[in-house]
Amino acid sequence: MKKRTRLEVIRDMLGILRENKQVKITHLIYKANLSNNSIKIYLKDLLENKMIEEVVEKDRRFFKILSKGNEFLEEFNKIKVFSDSFGL
Amino acid sequence: MLLNFSIGRYYGLDSIIEVLMILVSFVISYYSNRVYKLVKEKNYRLFSFAFLAIGISFIFKILSNLTILHRVNVQVANFVFVVFHEFEFMETVNFISLILYKSFHLIGFLILFLLVTKTEKKEKIFLFFYLGLITILFSVYFDFVFHLTLIFILASLTFHFFENYTQKRNLNTFLVFIAFSLILTGHFFFIIESINPLFYLAAEIITLIGFLSLLINQIKLKNEKTNKIGSNQRYVRNTKRK
Numbered sequence: 473m474k475k476r477t478r479l480e481v482i483r484d485m486l487g488i489l490r491e492n493k494q495v496k497i498t499h500l501i502y503k504a505n506l507s508n509n510s511i512k513i514y515l516k517d518l519l520e521n522k523m524i525e526e527v528v529e530k531d532r533r534f535f536k537i538l539s540k541g542n543e544f545l546e547e548f549n550k551i552k553v554f555s556d557s558f559g560l
Numbered sequence: 561m562l563l564n565f566s567i568g569r570y571y572g573l574d575s576i577i578e579v580l581m582i583l584v585s586f587v588i589s590y591y592s593n594r595v596y597k598l599v600k601e602k603n604y605r606l607f608s609f610a611f612l613a614i615g616i617s618f619i620f621k622i623l624s625n626l627t628i629l630h631r632v633n634v635q636v637a638n639f640v641f642v643v644f645h646e647f648e649f650m651e652t653v654n655f656i657s658l659i660l661y662k663s664f665h666l667i668g669f670l671i672l673f674l675l676v677t678k679t680e681k682k683e684k685i686f687l688f689f690y691l692g693l694i695t696i697l698f699s700v701y702f703d704f705v706f707h708l709t710l711i712f713i714l715a716s717l718t719f720h721f722f723e724n725y726t727q728k729r730n731l732n733t734f735l736v737f738i739a740f741s742l743i744l745t746g747h748f749f750f751i752i753e754s755i756n757p758l759f760y761l762a763a764e765i766i767t768l769i770g771f772l773s774l775l776i777n778q779i780k781l782k783n784e785k786t787n788k789i790g791s792n793q794r795y796v797r798n799t800k801r802k
Contacts (some may be wrong), residue, residue, distance in 0.1 A: 489703050521600045544598050546761070550784045553597050557732035557777055559676060559724035 479555060481506065482523075483548045485514060486541045489524060494534035570761055575625045577768045578618040584771040585615030587778055603675060610671035617664030623657035631658075662699055666692045669713045676720045695792050707750045714744040735777040742770030 476484070481504065488503045489495055495503075501511050518524045523541035527534045530534070544551075554560075589611035592639075596604035631654050670692055674685060692709070699706035718740045725733040749763030 478601075482599070509694075518598070521598075527585055540598070547595075547598065550781050551599070553781050553784050554591065554595060556724075556728055557736050557781075558607070559720060559733075560607060 477555075479548070480553060481510075481514060482518065483545065485518065486512075486523060486537055486545050488543065489535060489537035490545060494527060494529075494536055496532065496534055500535065562666050569625065569628065571758075572625075573761070574764050575622050577764045578622050578625070580768060581771045582618045584731045584778075585611045585618065587773060589615060591778065603751045606671055610668045612677065613664045613668035613671065617661050617668060620661035620664065622659045624654055624661055627654035627657065659696065659700070662696050666695060666706070666710065666713075669710060669717070672717055673713045676717060704751050707747045710747050711744060711751075714740060714747060718744050730781060732777050733782075735773045737771045739773035739777070740797070742766050742773065767799060 473515070484506045485500060485506075488500060492499075497511065497515070498514075500506075501508060504511065513525070515536065518541070521540065522538055523544060524537055525537050527536055590605050592608035592611065595601075596608060627650055631651075667689075670688055671716045674688065679685060679688070686754075695705055695709040718737065721733070721737040721740050725735075725737045743766075746763045746767035749759045749766060753760040753763060
């Protein structure tokens with residue numbers, strides 16, 4: 473199977489978060505098909521870019537998609553074509 | 561002080577062409593910056609800077625077209641002395657606008673080159689910019705040096721975009737490849753413009769077609785469908801099944 477690009481992994485993670493109200497990190501690892509180490513890097517980036525937010529409820533950590541994350545999903549196809557056309 | 565303005569060569573056709581190329585460059589720069597704001601990936605910001613620099617370079621090119629009647633060739637080794645002590649105001653404007661055009665143009669394409677070759681070592685980047693500076697200085701005396709350097713950079717870029725096209729085989733990658741091939745060809749014509757002034761016009765038109773090809777790519781991009789809710793979820797499910 474072809475290796476996913478960084479943009480595709482972000483698209484998958486945000487897609488999972490959009491389909492579900494709140495997602496635990498373990499579910500995200502399973503659904504996005506990522507390793508424990510790599511998901512931490514992606515989550516850090518997404519949190520820094522304010523695409524997602526972390527919610528703590530009863531000592532459990534959840535992740536929620538924010539409007540910027542939704543905007544990315546809407547624009548994903550365009551960004552992908554732009555990125556591919558210049559080989560960025 | 562003599563203030564003679566020209567609309568540019570060929571009744572200002574070159575200036576009009578450059579205005580169009582400014583618009584295309586700024587559209588690409590704006591979009592890349594938008595993507596950068598969304599994904600915060602350094603590549604997109606640099607890409608945006610590159611096209612911004614190319615767009616700015618054409619503004620200075622237009623300024624040099626407007627003051628072309630005051631163009632003076634420098635033949636003395638110490639050009640700084642000549643420019644500040646012997647040049648009239650308008651001659652200085654023409655000289656500086658031409659230098660700025662070359663600088664911004666070279667910086668723009670150099671950033672693109674460093675981006676696609678994924679050059680990240682600071683020493684290499686510093687060396688490339690130093691060689692760029694040397695090119696600008698030499699081009700004061702020999703204009704072809706500037707175009708020749710750009711030909712090398714553009715040849716490398718064209719090769720990269722050709723490889724990108726062979727890997728992806730779609731219209732967008734083809735348009736980008738064609739665009740850079742045409743910009744490269746344009747600079748070949750700029751080198752031989754002294755043989756026949758018509759080559760200058762040919763160079764401008766070929767370069768414009770190149771930039772228009774990039775514009776078509778951007779328009780195609782704008783018409784690309786946006787992701788509907790759930791489509792990515794289906795993708796995740798499908799990849800899981802595999």
